Amino acid sequence: MTNSPMTKGIASARLPIDSYTQNFADLHPPFDAHEAAVAADRCYFCYDAPCQEACPTDIDIPLFIRQISTGTPEAAALTIFEQNIMGGMCARVCPTETLCEEVCVRETAEGKPVKIGHLQRYATDTWMNKGTQPFERAPVTGKKIAVVGAGPAGLSCAHRLARLGHDVVVYDHREKAGGLNEFGIAAYKSVDGFAKREVDWLLSIGGITVENGKALGEDLSIEGLSAEYDAVFLAIGLGGVNALRADGEDMQGVEDAVDFIEGLRKADNKSTLAVGRNVVVIGGGMTAVDAAVQSKLLGAQNVTMVYRRGKDRMAASEFEQELATAKGVQIIYNAQPVALHGDGAVSAIEFEYTVQDGDQLNGTGETIKLPADQVFKAIGQTLIAPEGLTLDGRKIAVSETGQTSRKGVWAGGDCATGGDDLTVTAVAEGRDAAMDIHATLMA
Amino acid sequence: MADLTSNFIGISSPNPFWLASAPPTDKEYNVRRAFEAGWGGVVWKTLGEEGPPVVNVNGPRYGAIHGADRRLLGLNNIELITDRPLQQNLEEITRVKKDYPDRAIIVSLMVPCEEQPWKDILMAVKDTGADGVELNFGCPHGMAERGMGGAVGQVPEYIEMVTRWCKKHTKMPVIVKLTPNITDIRLPAEAALRGGADAVSLINTINSITSVDLDAMSPEPMIDGKGTHGGYCGPAVKPIALNMVAEIARNPETAKLPISGIGGVTTWRDAAEFMALGCGNVQVCTAVMTYGFKIVEEMISGLSQWMDEKGYTSIDDFVGMAVPNVTDWQYLNLNFITKAVIDPDACIKCGRCYAACEDTSHQAIEMSADRVFSVKDDECVACNLCVNVCPVEGCITMKEIPAGEIDERTGKPVEKAYGNWVDHPNNPGNSCASG
Numbered sequence: 001m002t003n004s005p006m007t008k009g010i011a012s013a014r015l016p017i018d019s020y021t022q023n024f025a026d027l028h029p030p031f032d033a034h035e036a037a038v039a040a041d042r043c044y045f046c047y048d049a050p051c052q053e054a055c056p057t058d059i060d061i062p063l064f065i066r067q068i069s070t071g072t073p074e075a076a077a078l079t080i081f082e083q084n085i086m087g088g089m090c091a092r093v094c095p096t097e098t099l100c101e102e103v104c105v106r107e108t109a110e111g112k113p114v115k116i117g118h119l120q121r122y123a124t125d126t127w128m129n130k131g132t133q134p135f136e137r138a139p140v141t142g143k144k145i146a147v148v149g150a151g152p153a154g155l156s157c158a159h160r161l162a163r164l165g166h167d168v169v170v171y172d173h174r175e176k177a178g179g180l181n182e183f184g185i186a187a188y189k190s191v192d193g194f195a196k197r198e199v200d201w202l203l204s205i206g207g208i209t210v211e212n213g214k215a216l217g218e219d220l221s222i223e224g225l226s227a228e229y230d231a232v233f234l235a236i237g238l239g240g241v242n243a244l245r246a247d248g249e250d251m252q253g254v255e256d257a258v259d260f261i262e263g264l265r266k267a268d269n270k271s272t273l274a275v276g277r278n279v280v281v282i283g284g285g286m287t288a289v290d291a292a293v294q295s296k297l298l299g300a301q302n303v304t305m306v307y308r309r310g311k312d313r314m315a316a317s318e319f320e321q322e323l324a325t326a327k328g329v330q331i332i333y334n335a336q337p338v339a340l341h342g343d344g345a346v347s348a349i350e351f352e353y354t355v356q357d358g359d360q361l362n363g364t365g366e367t368i369k370l371p372a373d374q375v376f377k378a379i380g381q382t383l384i385a386p387e388g389l390t391l392d393g394r395k396i397a398v399s400e401t402g403q404t405s406r407k408g409v410w411a412g413g414d415c416a417t418g419g420d421d422l423t424v425t426a427v428a429e430g431r432d433a434a435m436d437i438h439a440t441l442m443a
Numbered sequence: 444m445a446d447l448t449s450n451f452i453g454i455s456s457p458n459p460f461w462l463a464s465a466p467p468t469d470k471e472y473n474v475r476r477a478f479e480a481g482w483g484g485v486v487w488k489t490l491g492e493e494g495p496p497v498v499n500v501n502g503p504r505y506g507a508i509h510g511a512d513r514r515l516l517g518l519n520n521i522e523l524i525t526d527r528p529l530q531q532n533l534e535e536i537t538r539v540k541k542d543y544p545d546r547a548i549i550v551s552l553m554v555p556c557e558e559q560p561w562k563d564i565l566m567a568v569k570d571t572g573a574d575g576v577e578l579n580f581g582c583p584h585g586m587a588e589r590g591m592g593g594a595v596g597q598v599p600e601y602i603e604m605v606t607r608w609c610k611k612h613t614k615m616p617v618i619v620k621l622t623p624n625i626t627d628i629r630l631p632a633e634a635a636l637r638g639g640a641d642a643v644s645l646i647n648t649i650n651s652i653t654s655v656d657l658d659a660m661s662p663e664p665m666i667d668g669k670g671t672h673g674g675y676c677g678p679a680v681k682p683i684a685l686n687m688v689a690e691i692a693r694n695p696e697t698a699k700l701p702i703s704g705i706g707g708v709t710t711w712r713d714a715a716e717f718m719a720l721g722c723g724n725v726q727v728c729t730a731v732m733t734y735g736f737k738i739v740e741e742m743i744s745g746l747s748q749w750m751d752e753k754g755y756t757s758i759d760d761f762v763g764m765a766v767p768n769v770t771d772w773q774y775l776n777l778n779f780i781t782k783a784v785i786d787p788d789a790c791i792k793c794g795r796c797y798a799a800c801e802d803t804s805h806q807a808i809e810m811s812a813d814r815v816f817s818v819k820d821d822e823c824v825a826c827n828l829c830v831n832v833c834p835v836e837g838c839i840t841m842k843e844i845p846a847g848e849i850d851e852r853t854g855k856p857v858e859k860a861y862g863n864w865v866d867h868p869n870n871p872g873n874s875c876a877s878g
Contacts, residue, residue, distance in 0.1 A: 041511040044834050047794030050814070109791040109835065 014299025151179020153413025248340030276374030484547025581647025606638025648674020681707030692721030711745025
């Protein structure tokens with residue numbers, strides 16, 4: 001090892017080689033059978049359970065936990081998959097602390113919710129480790145549906161449609177299916193190629209063809225798909241990244257956080273990835289946390305996350321913020337970027353402090369300058385809007401069941417209105433759109 | 444600090460906590476550890492006749508029922524009486540008693556139902572220095588098939604006969620241990636009294652199959668693919684034991700017969716409950732088999748603290764105090780009216796009270812859209828199910844409606860006078876009598 005966290009500039013191999021394996025290991029190691037039994041015992045089997053209400057996919061949580069506690073985690077998995085075919089990934093990436101576990105009555109009672117996410121993972125892992133597909137296809141209907149985007153919304157929709165007997169072609173611009181499950185989440189949240197395994201397992205239902213390297217607006221058009229297929233489901237996500245609108249944004253060393261995260265997901269050997277000695281991440285969401293934490297895990301000496309508003313407005317949950325600080329990330333609230341400094345490559349970034357005045361955010365005039373070899377922008381992604389569809393704000397306008405303004409075209413996931421931009425929300429929207437497409441086509 | 448000294452039928456011990464005749468009292472080694480831990484006395488595991496000892500199975504002897512977090516709630520066993528030579532046991536008893544003169548040692552006995560074997564075993568025990576004997580008329584498995592244990596305890600005439608032999612052949616106090624595997628516990632207790640017993644102890648274990656292995660299709664514990672009924676004990680049997688103790692304590696025939704309480708005693712509170720229902724002391728087994736001998740420290744400190752709080756200076760101050768309040772259903776006051784009350788601050792909104800009441804009881808709990816639960820007084824019959832299923836202790840309580848106030852369910856004022864079924868107009872017996 002020639003480099004260390006103190007090596008100047010952007011460098012790879014800052015840490016001893018063993019550290020990478022340790023740093024990027026499973027964030028929450030899975031429950032063993034005993035841990036699952038103990039955790040499941042804590043569930044009160046609530047009436048009209050608040051946790052189920054809070055789950056965007058409406059999983060019958062008390063039932064699946066009871067099934068675990070009675071020694072049938074496979075039945076528990078079926079309860080989960082019936083509502084959420086990507087229950088395995090959701091168990092890993094869902095911000096349970098702001099969904100099911102936040103409203104668990106044991107959170108109310110003791111400040112310690114039932115570990116619903118861990119239990120869901122226990123059940124789904126038990127099933128998926130056997131590798132079998134839980135559902136059978138209905139007799140083939142002869143209907144063909146195009147799904148654009150092989151992320152959670154697209155795959156959830158495709159699976160439900162295939163299950164109902166339709167034939168589905170899923171197009172994706174990347175060379176590998178999975179979308180943000182594959183490329184957009186921190187490496188330590190989904191280890192051992194789980195995203196790929198889940199996709200393969202999901203596709204094993206049959207009736208789904210995946211065509212990679214096909215992008216909407218380039219190889220595909222809504223017009224063309226509508227002509228060729230009985231229905232179209234758009235799950236194209238947010239392809240654009242918001243700009244900082246600060247001087248020096250195009251300097252070397254300034255990157256989009258999503259690209260950095262994708263690079264991490266693709267790299268088998270994390271020691272080959274270069275990271276700055278002083279890293280600054282701009283933004284306050286999950287992407288910002290994922291980029292900041294992983295910079296630290298790659299060996300950056302100083303990582304600072306800077307968010308322009310206060311802690312209470314931060315999109316990243318309390319748990320995520322604590323994870324970041326526990327890993328050594330410093331979080332600065334109420335500071336907005338004004339200029340990047342450097343000679344070709346960035347060497348420092350300047351922020352102005354802010355105050356919130358109602359909905360208005362005002363600069364105070366006071367600035368701070370942080371040394372920075374690498375700056376990650378994580379201030380949100382934007383829709384690259386497909387032509388001919390009505391938008392609502394910056395997203396494709398859809399009905400409750402995902403219908404767009406164009407007949408025969410549905411949309412869901414991050415590209416469409418409705419719900420938070422979460423994996424679990426995308427899965428729910430894909431599923432619900434599939435049910436509506438089915439109802440429409442079979443009417 | 445309260446004085447926990449116990450004097451049970453003339454046998455003194457520093458506290459009323461004895462270990463029951465069972466595996467924990469099978470050997471000198473265990474009993475010494477028990478006394479070092481602080482147990483007041485032991486009933487040495489049942490001795491059999493001189494000669495080759497019984498043999499035990501070499502597969503599992505115990506089966507169990509678990510609650511949440513694998514808390515052991517009930518234990519069942521198919522172990523027999525001691526499988527060690529009589530002489531060895533007698534020597535060990537002698538040694539231990541000599542070293543622990545202040546502790547009670549009672550020797551449990553079980554021999555065939557003939558006078559001579561009982562006479563012989565009593566003679567053998569006499570020289571050990573033991574404080575008394577306990578006649579094992581209870582073990583429901585194995586030995587009962589050979590005409591001993593529970594087979595004797597199920598026939599009051601045999602209980603009386605054997606007790607009489609024992610009283611004839613020993614000067615030691617004789618405790619008769621009763622089996623619960625009968626229909627009316629008062630009859631064997633009365634028989635023991637007629638035979639001259641100094642006390643009864645109860646309950647022995649309950650006939651049981653704890654579970655079935657669904658792969659092997661065999662009862663548990665399973666020995667080479669087969670199972671047999673065993674004796675059930677532990678916290679799960681405590682309610683059955685308390686009732687049997689109370690039935691003997693309030694039966695005029697046996698009201699003065701001393702009782703040693705057994706059956707699921709796990710904490711000081713369990714012990715106090717048995718004693719309140721008339722037991723002079725208690726015997727413990729499953730709790731120590733689950734947690735070890737150290738629990739006696741909690742039992743001593745807990746009972747002592749409670750006695751201090753209540754102002755009881757000796758255990759005799761409260762033994763039997765609950766007996767007068769054990770009555771027949773027909774004498775319960777039907778004019779006593781309560782309603783459930785849910786404390787919204789303590790409520791964690793799980794809705795179990797609602798599910799229980801709505802699905803299985805009287806539809807007397809209302810659930811608002813934001814999960815606030817409240818009792819409908821006009822439907823509540825005060826069944827207590829909501830209290831029982833609520834996971835938060837003290838969240839739901841039963842509030843007495845004072846005399847004169849309207850019971851919204853009946854629309855009638857609550858009567859001040861006591862009124863029971865005996866005098867109730869709907870009682871056909873009453874109508875006949877008055878008509």
